[in-house]
Amino acid sequence: MADKPSTPLLAKLVGLAAAGLAAFVATQVVNQSWQAARGHKPPKAEDPGDSGLAEIVVAAALTGAAVSIARVFATRGTAKLAARS
Known part of the structure; x- marks a missing residue:
C-alpha cells in the first residue's frame, strides 16, 4: 500500500469546524430564501x-444540496490550506 501523507490533527479540526459552519450558513441561506x-x-x-x-420534498x-455543496467547498479549502503548511 502506498503511504498516504497524514493530515495534522489541527488541520482536521479546522476542517471539521469549517464544514460545520458552512453547513449552518447554507441552511440559513436556504431558510431566508424560502421565507x-x-x-x-x-x-x-x-x-x-x-x-x-x-x-x-423540495x-x-x-x-x-446547499449543505452538501457548502461542506465540499469548505473541506476542499481547508485541505488546500493544510497542504500549504
Whole structure:
C-alpha cells in the first residue's frame, strides 16, 4: 500500500469546524430564501401536517444540496490550506 501523507490533527479540526459552519450558513441561506419566496419558513419534520408532500420534498432537496455543496467547498479549502503548511 502506498503511504498516504497524514493530515495534522489541527488541520482536521479546522476542517471539521469549517464544514460545520458552512453547513449552518447554507441552511440559513436556504431558510431566508424560502421565507422571501414563499412567505414562511421551510417545513420541518416536527411541523404539523399543513405542508404538502411536494413542498416538503423540495425544501429537503434544496437544503440538502446547499449543505452538501457548502461542506465540499469548505473541506476542499481547508485541505488546500493544510497542504500549504
